[in-house]
Amino acid sequence: MPSYSPPLRDIRFVVHDLLQTERVLAETGAFPGVDRDLIDQVLEEAGKMAAEQIQPQNQASEAEGCRMEKGVVTTPPGIRAAYAAFVAGGWSGLCARPEHGGQGLPQMLAFVLNELTSAASIAASDYFGLFAMVYHMVQRHASPALQAVYSEGLASGRFGGTMCMTEPHCGTDVGLARTRAEPTADGSWRLTGTKIFISAGEHDLTENIVHLVLARAVGDPPGSRGLSLFLTPKILPDGARNGLVAVTLEDKMAYAASATCQMAFDGATAWLIGERGKGLAAMFDMVNAARLMVGSQGMAATEAAYQIAAAYARQRLQGRAPGKPAHPELPADPILCHPDVRRMLLGVRGYIEAARALYLGLGLEVDIAERHPDPARRKAAADWLGFLTSTTKATLADFGVWCTNDCLQVLGGHGYIRANGVEQLLREVRLNPIQEGANGMLALDLIRRQIPRDDGALWRRFLAELETEAAAAPPALADLAAGLAQARARLAQAADWIRERSAADPSEAGAAGTDFQRMFGLTLFAWQWLKMARVAEAGLERGNDDGFLAGKIMTARFFYRRMLPMAEGHWQSLQAGAETMMTPPPDYFWPDA
Ligand SMILES: Cc1cc2nc3c(=O)[nH]c(=O)nc-3n(C[C@H](O)[C@H](O)[C@H](O)COP(=O)(O)OP(=O)(O)OC[C@H]3O[C@@H](n4cnc5c(N)ncnc54)[C@H](O)[C@@H]3O)c2cc1C
Known part of the structure; x- marks a missing residue:
């Protein structure tokens, strides 16, 4: 079974030496007590949890997959245990507000946590990351009344959450969405429509699921400007089951332990969050966070694959070093002697370490954008994030596929065999250039929107x-x-x-x-x-x-x-x-x- 060793040395180099995180966070004045020691403690504990409690179930959970019967989804036992460990450790509320039972720590630490848990198990980390994003969306866009109902449950990990945008006829072009919302006399709405490919749409990890759904209020114009954002829970506040159900569990290339569902909304009770007609703009807060998460999953999975490939290259004996044998006493030299194997391993390092520096740097910008006392500094950080997010996602995702592929190549036929773990990682990272904006569409976003932005x-x-x-x-x-x-x-x-x-x-x-x-x-x-x-x-x-x-x-x-x-x-x-x-x-x- 493959193992994973958290790359804490490199993470500390980036966090402390490169980004000077302690000093930058101190400038915000928002995180008293968050010093180098505390940061190191969080990194250490997160690494331990990822390696010891999240990673060991990864292969078995993929083999087992989720199951669905009569709309009820059962996740593999390993995923349930990993989720329980994550919640028991207080990780679900890492950056949530203390009044909701959270720890109020900087987002940059959640970025590190995401790398570590993704390298250990992308399927598990998908649940962790999604639920945390939904918590932050509720804080940012929902009314105080909805916040009072859902914040604590999301922060404590009792509630899960989803992002429902994609429909059968509408993926990249979200403006085509047909899910409709009808107003009711009490101010709530009724949602009707179908969403597909919904991560964590239905599962047995939490007692409730808070769906954030893009839909068109009756009478609103076609296109993306007519979309609004709604919150619709699986279980209503009075304990009744809401009018929504998972109808299919997608049978997909990888992530079998992540419950990707087709969801049917049949007059589901929902509440508008944010402004009517500005749903896509609100949802983009989550899309941008998800883009960075998706990109980082490529980097994290490649780190896991690199560790397997580098260990293999040191012990696999095939052929001889160019010139003269490096180990004449052995029947052959380790494949690490071959320049082409070194090319692959160094190329992977060239990607992972730059990707980590870029990704964690953007994590720190999130804290500045949200918590810096100077509005000009907050705006500059938010603009910078907007400018770099889609290209960071696309680049990390593309290199994640190429580099995980090289890691597999280092193992030769043994990479193609399931037991070594690299083939699972390669199948998983293939999603990243597709999800959260196909990379080709993001290239257009870079050229048409980001470069000309603000003149x-x-x-x-x-x-x-x-x-x-x-x-x-x-x-x-x-x-x-x-x-x-x-x-x-x-x-x-x-x-x-x-x-x-x-x-x-x-x-x-x-x-x-x-x-x-x-x-x-x-x-x-x-x-x-x-x-x-x-x-x-x-x-x-x-x-x-x-x-x-x-x-x-x-x-x-x-x-x-x-x-x-x-x-x-x-x-x-x-x-x-x-x-x-x-x-x-x-x-x-x-x-x-
Ligand atoms: C495992 C999994 C989990 C997912 N989770 C979620 C989720 O939780 N919530 C959710 O809402 N969605 C989710 N999705 C959906 C995912 O975000 C979409 O698959 C993605 O947005 C692409 O949409 P599409 O598949 O309909 O492809 P299409 O939009 O049909 O595009 C097909 C291809 O055409 C090209 N293309 C399309 N438009 C353009 C353009 N403008 N410029 C250049 N090229 C273009 C791209 O190469 C693209 O890959 C998930 C998908 C998967 C597979």
Whole structure:
């Protein structure tokens, strides 16, 4: 059975040395008592819980899967035990308000918790993350009366929650939603419609489930502007069963332990949360949080796969090291001697560590956006999150698939065998480029909404951040600084190219989208690697290293020399323009054409 060792050394490096979390949180004045010691204690305990109580059930729960009978969903016993351990440890209320029984800790710690539990079991962490997001949505958008009914249950883990957007005919294009809401005389609403693919739509983990549903109030206009957000519980406050039921459990490629349901709402009692007609904007608070969670699951699963692959590469004996045997006393050398195996393992490190730095950095921005006393600072952090979230999700999700795939390759045929655990991780991460906004659609969001936003102010801020980082590099990292400056210039050139071309032909933005998104993602990682290398270099100058800081710089160089150049390939491909893909007529795509 695979095991998982929480990468606390690297997480502490990011949290303390890179992000200076203690100092930044102190500036908010919102978290008295949250110092380095407390943060370390939380990391330690979260890691222990993930490795000892969440991970051991992961493989068995996937094999067993959820079951459904007459609308009742039973989760695997391992998932129930993992959920019970999570709740008993107080983790469900980590960031919830103390008046709801929560611990009131920073969101950045929930980001770390999410990485650790996702690496241990993505299926289990899906339940944990979703329920916490629904708690925060209720705080942000529901009326005080609804908050009084649902906050404590969600914070304590007694209640679960869902996000209900997708319908059979409407996924990426949410504005097509047909679920309708009719008002009643008492101010509540009746929801009727079908939602599909609803994570945790029905299960046996909690005594109630709080569904957040996008629906169209009768008479409201078509399209996304006509959508409102409703809260509809499985069990009504008077204890009666509400008019909603899970009708199918999806039979899917992975995550068998996560109950993905088709839900039928048949006049279900619901309450409007937020403003009528502004439901999609409200739901986007949750979508953005979910995007970061989905992206981080790719990174977390890859960490779990890396640990298996790296251990395997050290002990599997096949072939000989180039030149002369590394271990003549053995019948063959460990496969770690082969440059191609090293390429894969280092590529995975190049992804995971940059992804972690980026993801936790955004976690800290969430705390600033929510709790900083200065409104200008809050707005700047919220804008920054808005600017970077969709590309972070897409990049972490894509690399998660490629890198978990490389981990499987390191194990050869033994990676394809279930017992080693990597094939499960690969099947699981395949969801991430699809869920919470298909990556191709997010590429368009980057080009059409984020870059032009506020007259390009955030885009210019991003380019300025890269410039500042390159300028701050010490002489020992001059090669990396030059690499970042070049990637920055190329990215800016690509953005200009797309803007000019798409003014004449709207297909150009869509045609360039994925290449541009990948250039952007690689540049984001390059930015993180130079920051980490700068901090590592400063630590080395202080003279205390056991190899960790020198290792950081080695991986940074690997990233710059072997991974960042992929951006140039995307630039070449992007310049081929829309013509190559828009010329074939629709009939060309029929298999017999
Ligand atoms: C396991 C699982 C769990 C899920 N959990 C939830 C949940 O809890 N709540 C919920 O509401 N939904 C959930 N979903 C739904 C998920 O978010 C959708 O599958 C996703 O939004 C894509 O919608 P779709 O599947 O209908 O694909 P479609 O919208 O039909 O798109 C198909 C493909 O077309 C392309 N495409 C579509 N539009 C564009 C565009 N504008 N630009 C470029 N390319 C485009 C993309 O490549 C896309 O992958 C879940 C799905 C799965 C599989």
